[in-house]
Amino acid sequence: xxxxxxxxxxxxxxxxxxxxxxxxxxxxxxxxxxxxxxxxxxxxxxxxxxxxxxxxxxxxxxxxxxxxxxxxxxxxxxxxxxxxxxxxxxxxxxxxxxxxxxxxxxxxxxxxxxxxxxxxxxxxxxxxxxxx
Amino acid sequence: xxxxxxxxxxxxxxxxxxxxxxxxxxxxxxxxxxx
Numbered sequence: 623x624x625x626x627x628x629x630x631x632x633x634x635x636x637x638x639x640x641x642x643x644x645x646x647x648x649x650x651x652x653x654x655x656x657x658x659x660x661x662x663x664x665x666x667x668x669x670x671x672x673x674x675x676x677x678x679x680x681x682x683x684x685x686x687x688x689x690x691x692x693x694x695x696x697x698x699x700x701x702x703x704x705x706x707x708x709x710x711x712x713x714x715x716x717x718x719x720x721x722x723x724x725x726x727x728x729x730x731x732x733x734x735x736x737x738x739x740x741x742x743x744x745x746x747x748x749x750x751x752x753x754x
Numbered sequence: 755x756x757x758x759x760x761x762x763x764x765x766x767x768x769x770x771x772x773x774x775x776x777x778x779x780x781x782x783x784x785x786x787x788x789x
Contacts (some may be wrong), residue, residue, distance in 0.1 A: 623785075623788065625780070628774060633762045633774040634756055638788070640788060642784075643784055643785050643786060643788055644782065644783070644784055644785075645783040645784075645785055646780065646781070646782050646783075647780070647781040647782075647783070648780060648781070649777070649778050649780075649781070650775070654760055654777075655778050655781070657778070657781055660781060660783075664783065664785060668787070669786070669788050670785060670786040670787050671783050671784070672783075672784045672785060672786050673783065674781065674782070674784075674786040675781070675782045675783075676776075676780070676781050676782075677779045677781075677782075678776075678777065678778045678779060679775070679776050679777055679779060680776035680777075683775060684772045694778055695774065695776060695777065720775060720776060722779070727781075730786075733767050753759075753763045
């Protein structure tokens with residue numbers, strides 16, 4: 623699985639801890655990495671992902687339907703799931719302020735083995751680390 | 755003319771700069787069934 627993940631585009635390094643079942647992926651300098659692709663790569667190697675957390679820096683933007691998203695590159699953004707922390711970043715929508723957040727991008731649905739391929743990843747903000 | 759070009763470049767640069775600093779810094783997964 624480590625080799626399989628390491629071959630994915632945008633991956634700089636992969637650290638696997640067999641003891642606690644944790645996999646840390648460090649993106650390359652440009653940060654151009656697709657979490658959905660990593661999720662698929664892990665499943666393809668025969669391992670089930672229980673949870674995927676991400677630390678990312680980006681701009682809070684509003685999409686066409688008015689929902690908030692974290693834009694991490696000109697062509698990559700993640701819709702933000704509503705919670706209390708969303709309210710703290712809501713005023714920054716469409717401003718030039720960059721926020722660094724840690725959030726949950728995926729959690730295995732109860733009772734299901736594989737994620738729905740078509741379901742887009744939603745970011746549930748767990749911590750707002752920095753506003754700059 | 756050159757001033758207009760410079761102004762346009764500055765505007766484009768300032769529009770894209772914040773996003774170019776944006777990035778995914780770390781991804782952490784908890785997996786099951788790993789041997």
